[in-house]
Amino acid sequence: MKIQLIYPTWPRLEKQTEFHLPPHGPVVLAAALPEYVEIEFVDENVQPLKYDIDIEMAAISVMLTCQLPRAFEIADRYKAMGIPVLFGGIAVMLHALEVQRHADSVFLGEAEGRMEEVFSDLRQKKLKKVYDYMNNFPDICSVQTARRDVLKRELYNYRGIQMLDLVHASRGCRFNCFPCCNGFLGGRQFRPRPVEAVIKEMESIPNNRLFIVDNSLAHDKLWLIELFTAMKPLKKKWVSHPLMDDDQVLKAAAGAGCWYVYQAVFDTSKVIENRVKRLQDHGIGVEGTILLGTDDHDEYEIKTLVEFLTKIKLDLAEITILTPFPKSPIREQYKKQNRILSNNWIEYTCDNVVFQPKNMSVEKLKELYNYAWDTFYADGGYQTKMGELFFKVMKKEILDGTYRKYNPREKRSFKKVVSQ
Numbered sequence: 001m002k003i004q005l006i007y008p009t010w011p012r013l014e015k016q017t018e019f020h021l022p023p024h025g026p027v028v029l030a031a032a033l034p035e036y037v038e039i040e041f042v043d044e045n046v047q048p049l050k051y052d053i054d055i056e057m058a059a060i061s062v063m064l065t066c067q068l069p070r071a072f073e074i075a076d077r078y079k080a081m082g083i084p085v086l087f088g089g090i091a092v093m094l095h096a097l098e099v100q101r102h103a104d105s106v107f108l109g110e111a112e113g114r115m116e117e118v119f120s121d122l123r124q125k126k127l128k129k130v131y132d133y134m135n136n137f138p139d140i141c142s143v144q145t146a147r148r149d150v151l152k153r154e155l156y157n158y159r160g161i162q163m164l165d166l167v168h169a170s171r172g173c174r175f176n177c178f179p180c181c182n183g184f185l186g187g188r189q190f191r192p193r194p195v196e197a198v199i200k201e202m203e204s205i206p207n208n209r210l211f212i213v214d215n216s217l218a219h220d221k222l223w224l225i226e227l228f229t230a231m232k233p234l235k236k237k238w239v240s241h242p243l244m245d246d247d248q249v250l251k252a253a254a255g256a257g258c259w260y261v262y263q264a265v266f267d268t269s270k271v272i273e274n275r276v277k278r279l280q281d282h283g284i285g286v287e288g289t290i291l292l293g294t295d296d297h298d299e300y301e302i303k304t305l306v307e308f309l310t311k312i313k314l315d316l317a318e319i320t321i322l323t324p325f326p327k328s329p330i331r332e333q334y335k336k337q338n339r340i341l342s343n344n345w346i347e348y349t350c351d352n353v354v355f356q357p358k359n360m361s362v363e364k365l366k367e368l369y370n371y372a373w374d375t376f377y378a379d380g381g382y383q384t385k386m387g388e389l390f391f392k393v394m395k396k397e398i399l400d401g402t403y404r405k406y407n408p409r410e411k412r413s414f415k416k417v418v419s420q
């Protein structure tokens, strides 16, 4: 049985250099499909979608809200051709009712252990309208090594530089930060994968550079140390979301190849300044993630924050405009206050103002957003600073003998690379 698995395109942040990472949700889903399912995978961000292939179903994987408009176009076209359309992924869970209008079937939740049911229904032409597994999480041990073989790897490079492969070591997050939908999606309970399963998956990836996409690596100190200790011999270099601010953890992370981390910079306190310094002292780069437009932001606050970003010497800054995504705590608040200005999902890219800011006009917030990017990157653009980070990783790789020139067609396994 053949299906087309589609990852629709989405608009990138205008101020950021356009780069494409390999999708993650679809390859993790692919590992959960029954063996008899043959997959033709299309990542529309890097390759054209062709509708003239012989398939029994179009399966559309949607991660971002701003991916939905394009996903709906694709679904409507397939439905008009009489081909059943199944939707799944993060944005599908967040926009379940709206998605149902464009789908034959909608899958909500995590896919592991649930796909035999869906495909057996498809075979009998009895697909259900909704498969609802929200808050009914599969055993974390059932998460398999993702099927990266369905990707066309040569499409993921930036000017000849090898992009990172995405991998996850845990699900869930016990925090419930105001702009985030992860509490709704993966639940408030931290669910670590067994370390052996993660290491087995990492070993299988023919790329020395990884992005560990876990919500945050700040939940369980013992598990983190166990994970990093086991990762050390792999000599991978990796990027992640925030790391636990603990000397033992930072040391173990640096020893395991931590290249840089994302760190939210939400105020100008010593706590943030020291945290960034501690990371950098361990040789870990820092990409600050900065949200503009919260209720305590006025023009003065934003300009002071931007000055602080430069002062604390972040390696990179991803500055975005607060966006009230469905199912996030902040959206509920703004809805009650009648402050949502647009529900046009294509604008939910994090560089548009889609709500009424408290202390300034929409135009002023947009102006300050541009000011923040232009000021932070005044002495070298995004590309230059990103280049410097890549230079750092190359130096680390040369030092431990894992550096190799990128050859997209090379099929060597990672094991051969480390034994060089």
Ligand code: B12
Binding pocket: 011, 012, 013, 020, 021, 022, 023, 024, 025, 026, 028, 029, 059, 060, 061, 062, 063, 064, 065, 066, 086, 087, 088, 089, 090, 091, 094, 107, 109, 110, 111, 112, 166, 168, 179, 180, 181, 182, 213, 214, 215, 318, 320, 325, 326, 348, 349, 350
């Ligand atoms: C990786 C990631 C990215 C990568 C994506 C790379 C790529 N090539 O796709 C990058 C870094 C580019 C990215 C960017 C952004 N991201 Co992001 N990202 C994530 C992250 C951390 C992980 C996603 C993931 O891999 N999850 C693990 C996989 C295994 O889970 P999954 O996708 O749900 O898949 C499972 C099921 O859903 C199911 N499934 C998946 N697809 C399908 C399909 C079918 C048919 C079926 C049946 C099942 C199914 O099977 C899988 C296994 O169970 C999530 C947070 C999170 N932890 O989920 C945020 C997240 C998705 N991102 C978010 C945001 C806000 C953004 C940005 C808009 C803003 C920003 N600055 O971060 C930008 C985009 C800006 C722009 N316009 O360019 C929000 C989503 C908001 C929204 N509603 O749109 C999230 C949820 C984080 C949050 N804090 O709330 N992101």
Ligand code: SF4
Binding pocket: 173, 174, 175, 176, 177, 180, 181, 182, 183, 215, 216
């Ligand atoms: S922002 Fe990060 S730490 Fe906060 S709830 Fe979301 S995933 Fe968890």
